[in-house]
Amino acid sequence: MNEIADLWPPIRLTLELATITTIGLLMIGTPIAWWLCHSRSKWKDIVAAVVTLPIVLPPTVIGFYLLIALGPKGPGGWIAGLYGERSLAFTFQGLVIGSIIYSLPFVVQPIRNAFEAIGKRPLEVASTLGASPWNAFWTVAVPLARPGFMTGTILGFTHTIGEFGVVLMIGGNIAGETKVLSVAIYDYVETLEWTPAHILAGGMLLFSFIIILSMIKFEKYFSKSAQ
Amino acid sequence: MKKTKICQNNKFLILFLIFWGLTYKIALAENVRVAVAANFTEVANEIGQAFEQKTGHKALYSFGSTGQLFTQISQGAPFDIFLAADQSRPKKAVEDGYAVSGSQFTYAVGKIALYSEDPDFIKDEKTLREGKFTKIAIANPSTAPYGAAAVDVMKHLGLYSKLESKIVQGNNIAQTYQFVHSLNAEIGFVALSQISSHNNGSRWIIPADLYSEIAQDAVLLNEGENNEAALAFINFLKNPLARNIIEKYGYGTKQ
Numbered sequence: 001m002n003e004i005a006d007l008w009p010p011i012r013l014t015l016e017l018a019t020i021t022t023i024g025l026l027m028i029g030t031p032i033a034w035w036l037c038h039s040r041s042k043w044k045d046i047v048a049a050v051v052t053l054p055i056v057l058p059p060t061v062i063g064f065y066l067l068i069a070l071g072p073k074g075p076g077g078w079i080a081g082l083y084g085e086r087s088l089a090f091t092f093q094g095l096v097i098g099s100i101i102y103s104l105p106f107v108v109q110p111i112r113n114a115f116e117a118i119g120k121r122p123l124e125v126a127s128t129l130g131a132s133p134w135n136a137f138w139t140v141a142v143p144l145a146r147p148g149f150m151t152g153t154i155l156g157f158t159h160t161i162g163e164f165g166v167v168l169m170i171g172g173n174i175a176g177e178t179k180v181l182s183v184a185i186y187d188y189v190e191t192l193e194w195t196p197a198h199i200l201a202g203g204m205l206l207f208s209f210i211i212i213l214s215m216i217k218f219e220k221y222f223s224k225s226a227q
Numbered sequence: 228m229k230k231t232k233i234c235q236n237n238k239f240l241i242l243f244l245i246f247w248g249l250t251y252k253i254a255l256a257e258n259v260r261v262a263v264a265a266n267f268t269e270v271a272n273e274i275g276q277a278f279e280q281k282t283g284h285k286a287l288y289s290f291g292s293t294g295q296l297f298t299q300i301s302q303g304a305p306f307d308i309f310l311a312a313d314q315s316r317p318k319k320a321v322e323d324g325y326a327v328s329g330s331q332f333t334y335a336v337g338k339i340a341l342y343s344e345d346p347d348f349i350k351d352e353k354t355l356r357e358g359k360f361t362k363i364a365i366a367n368p369s370t371a372p373y374g375a376a377a378v379d380v381m382k383h384l385g386l387y388s389k390l391e392s393k394i395v396q397g398n399n400i401a402q403t404y405q406f407v408h409s410l411n412a413e414i415g416f417v418a419l420s421q422i423s424s425h426n427n428g429s430r431w432i433i434p435a436d437l438y439s440e441i442a443q444d445a446v447l448l449n450e451g452e453n454n455e456a457a458l459a460f461i462n463f464l465k466n467p468l469a470r471n472i473i474e475k476y477g478y479g480t481k482q
Contacts, residue, residue, distance in 0.1 A: 072410045086361055089411040090395045172395030172406065173367060190295045191369045 007196055009176050010184035017092070017180060018160040021099040025107040025156040026149070028100065033111035034137070052105045059165025062102055066170050070094045090172035095180070098166045103159045107152040114148020115141065147222050151215065158211050161204075258285045259456040260305060262296040264312035264443065265366075265399040266337060266373055266418035270476045271310070277472065278463050284456035292399035294370025300325050300448065307451025308460060310443070312337060312400075313372040317446035330447035334464045336479035337441035338419040339376050341431040342407055348414065349429040355386055363393050364406040364415030372441055373400045377416035379438035423477040442481075 036048055054062060067089055070076030076088035076097070088094040118141060126136035142149070164182040171178035173187070181200060188197035263271045268290050275286040289296070289306065297316045300306060301323065309326065311317050314333070320326035343349050348360075366374030374396065381387040395411075397403030400418050407415035422430060445464060451457030463469050470480045 067409055067411065070411070086413070087411045089409075090362060090406075168398060172362075172364070172412075173398070174395055187367070187369070190292070190298050192294075192298055192301070 007184075007200060010179055010181045010200075013092075013176060013179065014161055014181040017095055017099060018157045020096055021103065021160045022107075022153055022157045024096060024100050025103055026153065029104060029107035029152065029156075030111060030149075032104075033108045033115055034141075036108070036112050037115040051108050054102050055105045059102070059163075060169065062098070063166045063169030066094075066098050066101070066166065070097070070170060089170050090174060090178060092177050094170055095167060095178055098170055099160045099163060102163060102166050103156045106155040106159045110151040110155065111145060111148045114145035117148075118144045147219070150218065154211060154215055158208065162208070257283075257454075257456045258287050259307050259451065259454060259460045260287045260289070261308045261310060261460065262300060262304070262306040263288050263290050263310045264293045264296065265290050265371070265401040266312055266420055267310055267335070267443070268401060268421075269424065270335075270420055270473055270478070273472050274463070274469050277468055278460060281468070282456070282459045282463065284459055286456075286460055290399075290401065292367065292371040294367075295399065305450055306448055307454050307457035308445060309448055310334065310445050311372075312441065312443050314442050314444045317444040320446055320448065324449075326446040326448050327452055330461070331444050332465070333442045333481045334445045335443045335473050336481065337373065337376075337443055338435070338477055338479070339373055339380070339416050339433050339438065339441070340419045340422060341414060341433065342404075342417045342422055342428060343414045343430075344408060344410055344428045345413070346427070346429050349431050351431050352384065354414070354431065355381070355384060355390070358386075358390060358393070360413040361393060362395050362406075362412040362414075363390060364395050364397055364403045364412035364417075366400040366403045366416075367396045367398060371397075371399050371403075372443075373416070373418050374403070376438040376441055380416070380433055383437045419477040423475075443478075 032047070032051060036044060036051075068074050070088040072086045076094065077086060080086055080088050080091075085091070088097065122140050122144060123133075123136050126140045127133070131139065161181065163180070164186070167178065167180055167183055168186070171180070171183060173179050173183060179187075181204065185197055185200045185204070188194070188200070261271070268288075271286075271288055271290075275288065278284065278286050289299075289304075291299070293312045293316050296304075296306075296309065296311070297320065300309060300320060309317060309320060314331075317326065317331045321328050321331060341349055341355065348354065365377040368374035368378045378387065381390055395406060397406055397415075400421070403415055404417045404421045406412045407417065416433075419432060422428070445461065447457060447461055473480055
């Protein structure tokens with residue numbers, strides 16, 4: 001029984017991290033996707049490449065740079081200094097920053113694709129009907145791009161839940177603060193406590209399967225209703 | 228038509244067998260694969276060089292925490308020798324049938340130190356008592372004996388409950404040192420061997436009566452039983468040449 005109670009904190013922490021990260025991803029990812037879709041800047045391709053990098057980079061590369069960037073001599077240490085701490089490594093905030101960087105392409109890409117699919121036409125119509133660009137964005141572009149937002153949200157959320165390498169490098173394995181589900185599973189496996197490992201790993205397997213299946217169903221449903 | 232196809236298939240099979248033979252040959256070379264507790268990393272590398280010079284065999288290392296390595300061994304990892312950071316895992320390896328009984332011996336006795344990159348940070352025990360730091364790094368106590376020893380020290384001094392909230396855990400003692408070295412933790416319990424080759428920062432070598440002795444045992448695994456290089460490596464560890472290297476890094480040795 002005691003063991004079951006031990007399983008809950010990492011699950012809760014992981015859900016918290018994934019939720020906050022996903023909100024942050026949508027806030028940061030949406031303007032980037034919009035800009036990538038509509039800008040004619042010569043920097044466009046470079047920015048697109050930078051945003052896509054985390055798909056290709058090993059988590060150790062991201063973890064290594066983050067460890068330095070979040071540390072006392074990096075910008076993270078400077079931010080932490082504003083409220084009397086000295087490093088953002090080993091903190092929940094540090095994990096949020098790491099997760100946002102790590103999952104950014106998984107949110108930007110689908111939203112950008114959705115924006116591209118809309119094209120310029122509906123927005124031009126909106127503007128001839130007197131809508132301000134801001135207005136047109138919220139009343140025309142966002143509703144039309146809903147499947148893209150949906151996919152981006154699901155991918156960002158699940159990808160954050162599945163994160164391991166980066167957290168292992170910048171987390172410091174603190175219960176309730178940085179010991180997320182994947183790290184807890186790793187710990188259980190390494191200490192040969194396979195019963196809790198089975199419970200958590202099996203849960204993750206089921207959860208991921210349901211998410212992916214419902215995403216496929218959702219896409220099917222939406223492409224039908226769009227026709 | 229059919230015949231030529233079979234012929235081609237045979238050619239492909241022969242090619243594959245040659246390829247497989249090549250990989251097999253590489254695996255058969257006189258190497259000894261050693262699973263090494265992370266605290267012993269630097270020493271192992273130096274011993275490896277001396278070993279190769281003396282015997283012509285090559286030692287290939289995999290580093291990790293003792294607990295991690297034991298889990299890998301229990302799942303059939305291809306190691307010939309296990310250099311643990313405690314006595315209980317090698318003992319368990321023998322009991323569970325992964326290792327050769329009677330082959331277990333203590334190759335080093337580890338020491339831990341409190342370490343900071345800041346040259347003026349650590350005086351002695353007082354530094355721990357005053358607790359003027361936000362993060363203290365230790366190795367994961369459930370997989371790394373050096374982490375367990377660190378917890379031991381804090382408990383002996385009656386400071387564990389006070390410091391518990393400041394603890395960050397490295398995955399093994401190597402990552403723990405890295406946390407301190409990268410300044411993300413101001414202070415940490417590391418293996419003396421990790422900091423014995425330089426005089427940077429400040430340190431307090433923990434008195435031996437504050438934690439139970441870290442006797443580090445080696446054991447010959449079943450895989451290595453018929454490997455000449457593995458037997459040579461075990462003998463070399465007991466040789467004065469290797470023992471001098473081990474002691475140079477701040478470990479004790481036993482007769």
